[in-house]
Amino acid sequence: MIEQIAAKNLLNRVKYNEWFGADYNMNLYRGCCHGCIYCDSRSECYHVEDFDRVRVKAGAAEMLRRELASKRAAGVVGIGAMSDPYNPFERELCVTRAALDAIAEAGFGVSLDTKSALVTRDIGLLERIRDNHSAIVKLTITAAGDALSRQLEPHVCPSSERFSALRALADAGIFCGVLMTPILPFLTDSADNVRGIIRKTAEAGGKFVFSMYGVTLRANQRQYFYDRLDERFPGLSARYRSTFGGSYYCPAPRHDLLKALVQEECRTHGLLWRMPDIIRAYRGGGEQLSLF
Template identity: 50%
Template structure:
């Protein structure tokens, strides 16, 4: 479910800029015409209930959502149609909809994923200039957890030569634990393809002079660009998450969520 087209978070690494998606004027956010009517119509036709995901192509909590309230309207439809929701966002406006997410949670799954790639606010504003600073996202995560919602962090992409160090990863884990995160799901690297690559390299030239050459030499025209430190970081990441009691493998996250959800539903009966 992508209600908006384009994004103004300005993340220098965004895969949605790739030419294959054909999104013109990507930095201009536009609402899709009749989006809520279409969502309601599609869900009404479903014979089985399920979970609707949002946030894969454009952020559902971009700044315009504050006045447009299209994401909120979609959540109201999901609540009425008794569907669950999985939200991926960098937007702290998600806390506005906590009561609505709790309402959905009473009858269907709710999964909240906040993308955080840099522990340091100055670095996060450098690579994600239009998004809320990381500290505000950690505060939003804490609010979601305090409200009893299943929530955690998408630690992706971890930009090679910029964010792929133990200090950054370790601090994110520590702050996530303080916020009560249920999980952290990582990807130690990034993707680069036509359209996205050219934009990213131009941003490197402007924000991290001299770094483009390291990417060209290391990755060439590769699509998947894993951090050279990926294996070492993964071992460090696992150890730190295990110590903090934070889930990080997908099967573990799903199992943990399902067990908690079913236990809560049983308690409600």
């Protein structure tokens, strides 16, 4: 039985809508049970106790309808920044589904982040939202192959199922692509892994690959990450400590070369990679003129 928690409000206005063009951010759940070893949301600064235990915000759909109705103009609602909206409980609770229905009825757009193939259940609602305003779905994929993805993200579907979900979304005409982030130094920063993700994104019909070339580590999150590295990749946490010390941002070695590789591969496969181009393409109907 999932615990319900009270929330004063759901929508938080975004001061600068530079992150995929979202005007508002919203999290319907608190905590996440995917078990991703690198998750930033586990950081102490967010004050989410017992992060692996998922809780749902009580009366979320009704609250969202009221808040949307109070806005003077429609905008894009970002979902999934802190907690995946398609956790295992969502299959029965349908809280995210009800929220998408409210967004569709209000004529707002959506910018959705997930690692779960369950998102395909709501393709019909995403089509409605797209037709009324705009819709973008970002599937986070950090490993081209399933063996590594299962070690990094043990309690969510493997990469192959996420690529299949991307294919289903693309076939329905939903603007979709891949968040290749974080890139983990010494783990997912190989040229083969990067090329594999970009190629499979293109084969699945995705429109973009957006990447950040390293990983951020903060209090609480850092120790959890190092503990998991010790369990699954012996010796790697020591390499992180010697390379990065206590740095917040841990860039992949040769990150400049990786960035150039991403741009080259995206050009080759006809994918967008720049944030302004991605926003323009799904919100403003822009063409992919910046590929070259």
